[in-house]
Amino acid sequence: MSCASNKDTGCFPGEAQVLTEDGTRKKMKEVALGDKVLTLNSHGRPSFSKVIEYLYYDPHSTSEYLKVESEDGHCVSISPNHLIFTGQPGGKKKAVFAATLKPGDCIIAVSNTHTQHCKVKQVTSGTQDGIYSILTRTGTLVVDGVLASCYAS
Numbered sequence: 001m002s003c004a005s006n007k008d009t010g011c012f013p014g015e016a017q018v019l020t021e022d023g024t025r026k027k028m029k030e031v032a033l034g035d036k037v038l039t040l041n042s043h044g045r046p047s048f049s050k051v052i053e054y055l056y057y058d059p060h061s062t063s064e065y066l067k068v069e070s071e072d073g074h075c076v077s078i079s080p081n082h083l084i085f086t087g088q089p090g091g092k093k094k095a096v097f098a099a100t101l102k103p104g105d106c107i108i109a110v111s112n113t114h115t116q117h118c119k120v121k122q123v124t125s126g127t128q129d130g131i132y133s134i135l136t137r138t139g140t141l142v143v144d145g146v147l148a149s150c151y152a153s
Helices: none
Strands: 017-019 025-027 036-040 046-070 075-078 082-086 094-097 106-110 115-136 140-143 146-152
Touching (some): 017 036, 017 140, 046 146, 115 140, 115 146
Antiparallel strands (some): 017 025, 036 046, 036 140, 046 075, 082 146, 140 146
């Protein structure tokens, strides 16, 4: 499954950041195969997963992204057709297309020590540089502090 069906869609912009196992933040455009990036393990705990493939890598294009902002200050830029996780505290997480997010929905923020559910404050759109998506062994990754899938439609 590709995250981008044409040049008008994308996954994450080049300036989006991931946290690596050594504690540094890397922009998506700087992530290398073999890097270990923050995600959740099968038990729902923060862990690091190896980047095994680029699903999409295009530094020369621009794409439309949604800027999803939470009430507590988390902010992630993501393509409308990309899967992002939502859920309520104590409940199961659910992957939804970013385009379906609306104020009041709860996204899942992840640090290297814990997770928290954050209410979406607003969703806006705009154009940003680069189209990037990476595949981790877990199939998920944390981008700008927010849990997302490696996949899109």
